[in-house]
Amino acid sequence: MISPPNDLAIHVSDLSRHVPALEGHLSILNGVDLDVKRGESLAITGPSGAGKSTLLALLAGLDRADQGAIWLAGEPLHQLDEEQRASLRGRRVGFVFQSFMLVDSLTALENVMLPLELAGGKAARSQAEALLHRVGLSQRLTHFPNQLSGGEQQRVAIARAFVSQPEILFADEPTGNLDHHNSALVEDLLFELNREHGTTLVLVTHDLTLAQRCQRQVRMVAGQLEAS
Template sequence: MTTSPIIRVSGLDHRVSLGAEQLTILQGITLEVKPGESVALVGASGSGKSTLLGLLAGLDIASDGEIEIGGRPLGALDEEQRARLRAEYIGFVFQSFLLLPTLTALENVMLPADLQGRRGNRERALQLLEQVGLKDRVRHFPTQLSGGEQQRVAIARAFMTEPSLLLADEPTGNLDHHTGGQIIELLFRLNREHGTTLLIVTHDEALAGRCERRLLMTAGRLEEQHGQS
């Protein structure tokens, strides 16, 4: 039985205007990712990794080429439809956590489902916070949490809507080695338990080494790296 890719990219180019000139950020990107796979996207700063992640999320539209997420071509969707696809299908984890400071950990985790008008959010959010080891921190605000705890809240929030695809941009980038290791274990445990596809931009060799595949971005071009342990 063949499984359709959750991500399919073909002939992707992306350019931005810089004054009177056009700067090429991505060129000739072709990529397929199967459901449940874990993929590390590595490369030097400025090579285009975060730009590709943003395009896959539908936060921007590519200059040329096609992107399909779950069989839906992003180029055929308007901004509202792309936002709906993100809300229903994609979870995000960022290096800077992006928690709302006026909401508790529990409220931050509940927020994506609340915005969708879902029911039973409190119970699910409490379960996720327990899964990430924060059942005693549910009423704490972000300023009362350590960096590692804030990232755990962000991961719980990303899994709140049961996304098929998790896009993570340097999820261990602001964390010390020990805390980063805990976050790596957590991501892959949730990946196993929920069957969520992981696409992770990272400079963290330990994190990249845990992924089933490793893709190298160099000056806007993408290639698969083989022989990584």
């Protein structure tokens, strides 16, 4: 299979995902094609159950498709085994979840240091401190997740996602659990860091205001993408 053009961060061709059901198989995604340019910000919108989060998980290598090809940062994700996919994520990808997904037993600083330490990077502490300062949490370094507000936890999660300087950042409903004030703060941080680092940003959201801040939007309906 021919690799995609170099200006593409993500290239998806004929992607399908099915799960077992009483009737046989339930189609979650069906023949999805998608290209995302390097440095682009893309919002995936659509109703609940349309397959948005499933698509994001496939693009990030957290799940495997039943059919189709995914090229991620120039690498054939669809041809990699679980260990290789994990290595690719560690080198190229950041992820921000709606539910924050912080490690409860680690402080804010330790949560942000974790990806660098797992990758064997140097100066993990100083890099983590710098990013926590950037997201306004210099006074929360030694606090554990249960000592932080929802907005603070999501800012820690954003710092953790960016600390490895990923080429591609995936965000699944990043403001879904936040109030209006914290949502606005988190949105600003995502786009500021996206611009500063030249990171490709792909996010799933029900928030049309957030979606409109992206350079491009696509809408998912019944497992298929429609340009909006």
